[in-house]
Amino acid sequence: MAIYGILTLFVVLLSAVTRASKLSADEVVILIISQKDDHHSEMANNLRKLLQSEEPKLKIHLMHEDFDHPGAWTIIPVLKDINIIHGHNSSWLFICDSRTHIVLPALLDLLSHYNSSEETWIGHALVDEERTIIHHFASNDGFKYPLFVSGFAMSTALLKRLGQRLSENETYQQNFAIDAQYELAQFVWDDGKGPSLVDTPFLCSKYRSMCATSPRLIRYCGDAVSRSHIYFAIKTCSKFHKDRVPVIKKTWGKFTGYMEFYSDVADQNIPTINLGVPNTEVGHCAKTMSIIHNVALQPQKYPTVKWIVITDDDTILSVSRLQELLSCFKSDVPFLLGERYGFNIHRPHGGYNYVTGGGGMVLSLAAAQLIAKSTKCQCPDISTPDDMFLGSCATRLGIPIIHIPGFHQARTEDYTTDYIESHQPISFHKHWLIDPVHIYREWFAAADVIDPASQKLHTEL
Incomplete structure (x- = not known):
């Protein structure tokens, strides 16, 4: 990491330590990207139980239980409903995977440093290293999209605008869903009419001691199959x-x-x-x-x-x-x-x-x-x-x-x-x-x- 990057990270960390969190747990809605099979639903339920044991006020949705839509995993089809349910009673929507490890106090503190009345979303930003067939060889001019398993947060202000767009257009028109992370970022960006993703070092792609979130690598559930x-x-x-x-x-x-x-x-x-x-x-x-x-x-x-x-x-x-x-x-x-x-x-x-x-x-x-x-x-x-x-x-x-x-x-x-x-x-x-x-x-x-x-x-x- 460059010296400038280290200094920036130090300043942010110092700010996080010295500034008391002003964000209450009941201002955050968490959507866990879950699946119906026993393995994934168990992981999602375990994550929900763990989070609610720490903060009972948290509003938590499991995707496979609360949003029965074939395209729910792409996030876009559920934004309108989440806005209807929570757009008036929350500040942040945080979306993560069933295998996301969350340090809840650190996550709440991180969100408190951003203004939920502004159209903002933050996450671990991915940027294509070269043009790729997955993204139809689109130009990689630094376009940022979120790593879902690290989790990402949308302000209520942004959620309301996206929900309104979906209500006005009725349906989001796209034939193929290939990379939900990239396609969601394109939808939010809306050819420059919406915000780009804000990268944060605290939503991590692998475990570090300073992370608010990081992926868990699931390796075994029992004896490997013969x-x-x-x-x-x-x-x-x-x-x-x-x-x-x-x-x-x-x-x-x-x-x-x-x-x-x-x-x-x-x-x-x-x-x-x-x-x-x-x-x-x-x-x-x-x-x-x-x-x-x-x-x-x-x-x-x-x-x-x-x-x-x-x-x-x-x-x-x-x-x-x-x-x-x-x-x-x-x-x-x-x-x-x-x-x-x-x-x-x-x-x-x-x-x-x-x-x-x-x-x-x-x-x-x-x-x-x-x-x-x-x-x-x-x-x-x-x-x-x-x-x-x-x-x-x-x-x-x-x-x-x-x-x-x-x-x-x-x-x-x-x-x-x-x-x-x-x-x-x-x-x-x-x-x-x-x-x-x-x-x-x-x-x-x-x-x-x-x-x-x-x-x-x-x-x-």
């Missing part, structure tokens, strides 16, 4: 047999229990499975649905399989970290798990969430069996986008889409360092302009050396 319970299906085609398939075999493929490659041709040198589905340049719906049918409806062929993981042939991942993650979930409960995107979820009808395919799509066996047996899940065309269709199908069947930030649809270069370090990465996607073997060695090789299922560890950090 590799024999996880089936990996890799989608490939003949033109990638010689360059992409060897990368998988050289890296994470060595640590799988069940792994099979699905291609447009049967190649015994790999080997690959040809299910009779021709290759398409885009979509791959028929191939993906055929994989699900092949595994889910043949329990005698795959007797130990409890989880199905479908990846691309240019997906880079950690098997061990996936084993750890799955210890938090039950395979006999239907759900899809991965990096969540949304389609038309801000509109009144027809929207749905889905798991992006490149980062890896995880299906519990219960979900795979429901999908395989359903007449609602028949591809309209072989080239229909498989991940989107699977999300639409799951929505029709009432199967939850569970978001895990460790899955990534893009390369490491497409995310800010602070964002990646705020959680434990499980996967990245694409070999474009990178060395995939190097990426694997840098991010995952050390974790995959030891099978966590053999360690019988029970830790949560």
Whole structure:
């Protein structure tokens, strides 16, 4: 850190110590971004109980309980309702994740240093290091957007204006929801008519002693799932047999229990499975649905399989970290798990969430069996986008889409360092302009050396 930055931080810290907090807990509304599954709802409830044990006056909402909207996770659809409920009786709205660690006295003191009657929002600011496909290669002229897991605060004045905008426009028009953090900042900025995010060093991307908030890294919920319970299906085609398939075999493929490659041709040198589905340049719906049918409806062929993981042939991942993650979930409960995107979820009808395919799509066996047996899940065309269709199908069947930030649809270069370090990465996607073997060695090789299922560890950090 530069000398100027150190001096600035010292002045702010001294101010925080010497100035008594004038903000009462009943002036703050906390919205915890939570999900309906047992694992995430338990974390959210634990956070709420902890905060209310410290300050019973706090008004706390759990998103999955109080705002039942498919796009609630993007924040924008719930702002109007929060303004109606709390715009007249609070000073600040603080939004955080279920795994956000909060030092409540420090947070209240931090908010007391800002004027809630002005249109202000503060957070841990992320800035793209280069143009990225995630943000449609938009210019990175220092545009700041908040790291959700660190938490961010909006003044009531800003909340009222945003709520009014949404009331006047009825709905927020955007076809795809990809990065809720960035897209919320764009909405607030409103082409310069709204405020930009104010960066603060006290809402942190990793733990430091001076932080008011920081992420908790969840690693284990119990014994890691055995590799024999996880089936990996890799989608490939003949033109990638010689360059992409060897990368998988050289890296994470060595640590799988069940792994099979699905291609447009049967190649015994790999080997690959040809299910009779021709290759398409885009979509791959028929191939993906055929994989699900092949595994889910043949329990005698795959007797130990409890989880199905479908990846691309240019997906880079950690098997061990996936084993750890799955210890938090039950395979006999239907759900899809991965990096969540949304389609038309801000509109009144027809929207749905889905798991992006490149980062890896995880299906519990219960979900795979429901999908395989359903007449609602028949591809309209072989080239229909498989991940989107699977999300639409799951929505029709009432199967939850569970978001895990460790899955990534893009390369490491497409995310800010602070964002990646705020959680434990499980996967990245694409070999474009990178060395995939190097990426694997840098991010995952050390974790995959030891099978966590053999360690019988029970830790949560």
